[in-house]
Amino acid sequence: MEKLIEIRDLVVKKNGRRIVDFQGKHIVINKGDKVALIGENGAGKTTFINALLNDVNYEGEIKRSFKKEDIGVVFQGNAYSDLLRVYELIDLVIGIKGDHLNNFLNEFSLKSLYKSYIKDLSIGEQQRLTLALVLYRQATVYLFDELTSGLDYQKREQLLELIKKRTQESTVINITHYFEELDNWATKIIILKNGLVLFYGGITELFRDFPHFSLVQTGCPVNSLKILKETYKLRVIDLSTPRLTKYGIICNNNEQHKLVTDYLSDNNIEYSLCYQNIYTCYIGLAE
Template identity: 35%
Template sequence: MITINNLEVKYGKEVALLIKSPIKFEAGDRIGIIGSNGAGKTTLVKSILGLINYNGSINTNIRPEDISAHMQSNNYAETMAVKHIIEAVLDTKINKNKRLQDLINFFDFDKCLNKRYSALSGGQKQRLTIILVLIQDSPLVFFDEVTSGLDFETRQQLMSKIEEWYRNKNTTICIVSHYYEELEQLTNKILILENGRVIDFGSKEELFKKYCGNSIITLSKTSENIEITKDFRKIKSPKHLIAIPSFSIEEELEVSKLLIEKDISFKRSNSDIEIMSINAKSKNEVYQKDGETLESKIS
């Protein structure tokens, strides 16, 4: 569907994004694009959408008009009734469009139609833009920080609705987010960017095994827990956690048994995008210090 190769984007003299080895997005992929602020996530989306200039190639069989996107900034007339915004943008009447009616009901948005845009809450504004994106039923969709600034419950509700809407559809979805629980819920592949470079790209399962093993056990980082787990190898994790990787069932049982005996609460996971990405970035830093390129290590 999309092949990206030798892509370079510059802002002045600064290289904002550099993708040397080919990256392919296939039909039906659910791709999470992650990285720190300034990593190049939005720059990549804008490049694919043709909104900014770039060097290199982005080859796709999808026409620009068949791509839809939810960007971070979406502005509408503040004083206009929401129903008029929808009808103006989509060039259709709500009462004559059954699919649009179904989508509005699906997102429990019917009570918002007579409100002015300025009167909508943050979550309601996001629902409006999501409705405008989803009604197009495009084969390729981008969501750039679709739930940014929303509370946890609202984020979960929106992502559940998006996941349900696209269930059993062959739509390719690319979602930029710094909320890892959203990516766990919706994606099957992860693209990790940092400082405008590709750290890694692949299925969640492949990347987790590559950087974390078969599973990980996490527990609170207390002085007691540090002492108890001192003989086990660790991997990088958020500062408040200890993460112990297991590469076999025997290793996992050994750790679990000890923690149970000590009456210590822990969590077991075989798909933790946050810890996986932390370790992927950490290995990249090591490779750079060794004077080798990341691509030579990954290939």
């Protein structure tokens, strides 16, 4: 396979603290790879992207088999002048006319927005416009940072379809918190925590390195799970947020899964199930 990016011993420091620390790690991204970069806020994901773009100082080695102009980048926020209309930005960035322009507007569903001021567009409409401009020129490598954050399910699906269609031959590195976006698309996973690489490899390797049957999730008080944790020695993970109490129980096999679900059902405790997937592996590795 043709290597596009090769990374060795990457370290990025800020105020003497290591924001990204891949010391001892060798990461290879090949032509056509679809790489999911996942981790909690502050894990170092955006800093890693900035290092790939050569926009921050770093130690170690990054070999790139392409030029910077061959990269298409879409970040979560896009700053546009309040005075610009959609058609003016399109003309400024890609300068297409006639049939090419009509085809472009139709493909990215921009026709109804053509004469609008960009400041008047919704978040989803602005993201679609930015994505259209970036995808139009068919870059070698695409870097997407929280592209669909803040969008509803339907708008996220629409953007993802455009991305998948336009990037079939390209290499993609995608930062996302939506794990369902990665199913049947990502070929490699990089999991970061506190700037460190917890995992790098393919989906099959991820499932092999963290074998388990399911993740059972519940919002009940942790005391209700005490018997599962202490008597049956099951792993109970705190998945709570400031607004939501939530715990996950890792079940390594079907027997443990049945034990947990029977216990919760017998005690009238509501729960939801996730069988082994990228999300459950991430929870098990990162927590």
